[in-house]
Amino acid sequence: MWRSRAVLAAFASLSLTFGAAQVADAAGAAAAASRGVGLPPVVSHVPTEENVVFITVDDGWVHDPAVARTLVERRIPVSLFLLPGATSYDTRYFTDLAAQGRVSVENHTVNHPDLTTLDAAGKDAEVCGAGEQLAATFGREPKLLRPPYGAVNDEVRLAAKACGVKALITWTYDFTTWSETPATPRLRAGDIVLLHFTPTLGADLQRALDAAKAAGLRPAALMPHLKSAGLVP
Numbered sequence: 001m002w003r004s005r006a007v008l009a010a011f012a013s014l015s016l017t018f019g020a021a022q023v024a025d026a027a028g029a030a031a032a033a034s035r036g037v038g039l040p041p042v043v044s045h046v047p048t049e050e051n052v053v054f055i056t057v058d059d060g061w062v063h064d065p066a067v068a069r070t071l072v073e074r075r076i077p078v079s080l081f082l083l084p085g086a087t088s089y090d091t092r093y094f095t096d097l098a099a100q101g102r103v104s105v106e107n108h109t110v111n112h113p114d115l116t117t118l119d120a121a122g123k124d125a126e127v128c129g130a131g132e133q134l135a136a137t138f139g140r141e142p143k144l145l146r147p148p149y150g151a152v153n154d155e156v157r158l159a160a161k162a163c164g165v166k167a168l169i170t171w172t173y174d175f176t177t178w179s180e181t182p183a184t185p186r187l188r189a190g191d192i193v194l195l196h197f198t199p200t201l202g203a204d205l206q207r208a209l210d211a212a213k214a215a216g217l218r219p220a221a222l223m224p225h226l227k228s229a230g231l232v233p
């Protein structure tokens, strides 16, 4: 086991820079994340022995009924990092999903800023503010934060912690079709897939599910695996 302070500090800084997952030793990374600096970890991949991937969908602007049907009927576990403003014109789309599907609603700030550019009060307003709005709508306080653009530093982690965030979740691969459809990567156990509520979500989700199947992986809920990896208490 990693006992030396120096080694722990090295892992903490590695996990800060690259995400805990890219650190070779999973146990060391988990230990560093939980004991290193007392801040919630930044996670781009979850160390796991299980054949699982994690599907995450961001923002919430486009509400395709076919996507909701797929998620509900196929019982696909997903984490939704929602902007309160993107859900508010059709809140029912998401409250139905949360009620009927295997969906966890998580924090993505109020206005989607680069949190590293804001002062402490600004970070607090964005993260705590979104958490409060989502809790009021969905009846559960988000425990995970996806920092917009994946932009994080220690001050962002500190602000997130003060708002009750247990982990900051970035991603391993973005499957979103932006100007073009990205090449499909070979997924590995513990990878975090990023999707967005865009007009192509149905197709992007299907590519992600096909890639998972091709790699012998199944979608799983994020929080239980963060806990079993020791990343979240």
Ligand SMILES: [Zn+2]
Binding pocket: 058, 059, 108, 112, 148, 149
């Ligand atoms: Zn976003």
